[in-house]
Amino acid sequence: ARVEANVEQVRAARFLYLASGSAMHLLSVLKQTPLWDAIVAASEGGAVLAAAGPSATVLCDAMVDPRGGGFGVGLGLVHQLSLIPRYERWSNEKSRRTIQMAPKGLVLAGIPAASALVRSAQGVWAPAGEPGLRLFRDGQPVELAARNATSPA
Numbered sequence: 001a002r003v004e005a006n007v008e009q010v011r012a013a014r015f016l017y018l019a020s021g022s023a024m025h026l027l028s029v030l031k032q033t034p035l036w037d038a039i040v041a042a043s044e045g046g047a048v049l050a051a052a053g054p055s056a057t058v059l060c061d062a063m064v065d066p067r068g069g070g071f072g073v074g075l076g077l078v079h080q081l082s083l084i085p086r087y088e089r090w091s092n093e094k095s096r097r098t099i100q101m102a103p104k105g106l107v108l109a110g111i112p113a114a115s116a117l118v119r120s121a122q123g124v125w126a127p128a129g130e131p132g133l134r135l136f137r138d139g140q141p142v143e144l145a146a147r148n149a150t151s152p153a
Contacts, residue, residue, distance in 0.1 A: 001035035011038040020053030027058050053085045062106055069098035084110045099136045110134040
């Protein structure tokens with residue numbers, strides 16, 4: 001994450017993909033590094049940034065800890081949205097606890113394994129893949145249209 005040749009390749013990339021893996025490890029590798037700055041610059045410059053599974057949670061300002069469902073601080077590229085990847089695998093109790101613990105105003109997206117949440121260049125979010133995406137705000141289910149209308153990117 002600090003090797004200049006890697007940083008330059010990422011800065012110039014038009015498509016970046018963060019493979020699924022350990023969110024906590026990815027966070028520790030990218031946080032406050034030139035590589036993270038290059039990812040942000042590329043994304044803000046129009047590059048497509050895709051992240052799979054737990055790696056996607058790192059992009060959010062509030063990050064769900066997959067071990068217990070609590071919240072930590074992510075890298076903050078995506079605001080007022082937090083993700084639960086592979087949501088269908090979470091127990092009802094763990095889901096309920098996480099939804100209730102979410103900070104006020106934060107949209108929490110439960111995303112099934114064969115699904116995605118995609119943000120257009122205009123900042124509009126849309127589901128993709130298999131159905132089953134669930135959104136919550138302040139402990140209550142919400143529709144995606146409400147998230148798009150009231151929250152920044």
